[in-house]
Amino acid sequence: MMRSRNEQIQELLARLELPKRPTVVDITVTEDVDSLGEEARRVFVVLDENEPDEMRRWREVAPIRRIIHKNLVDQGIRLWPYVRFVKPSELSAKEKP
Numbered sequence: 001m002m003r004s005r006n007e008q009i010q011e012l013l014a015r016l017e018l019p020k021r022p023t024v025v026d027i028t029v030t031e032d033v034d035s036l037g038e039e040a041r042r043v044f045v046v047l048d049e050n051e052p053d054e055m056r057r058w059r060e061v062a063p064i065r066r067i068i069h070k071n072l073v074d075q076g077i078r079l080w081p082y083v084r085f086v087k088p089s090e091l092s093a094k095e096k097p
Contacts, residue, residue: 022055023048043083
């Protein structure tokens, strides 16, 4: 059985080597359409609930975003990843895996 593109992306992201901080506890992917009507993906990087808010600053999360984008491009996945950094308590019911 062939895996969907979303499953391929999810598996790829699960194998990433990420910085130790901020602490990532999960990465989930949902299908989406961008403002131009193009297929895209929403990537929710779920940080540890106890991670201080300072660890959500751009200088802290930018390396994770770069790793995600680079790995998708390296695997030939050209869908734009809209990356959002959240804590578990911030995910809506439809965003939770």
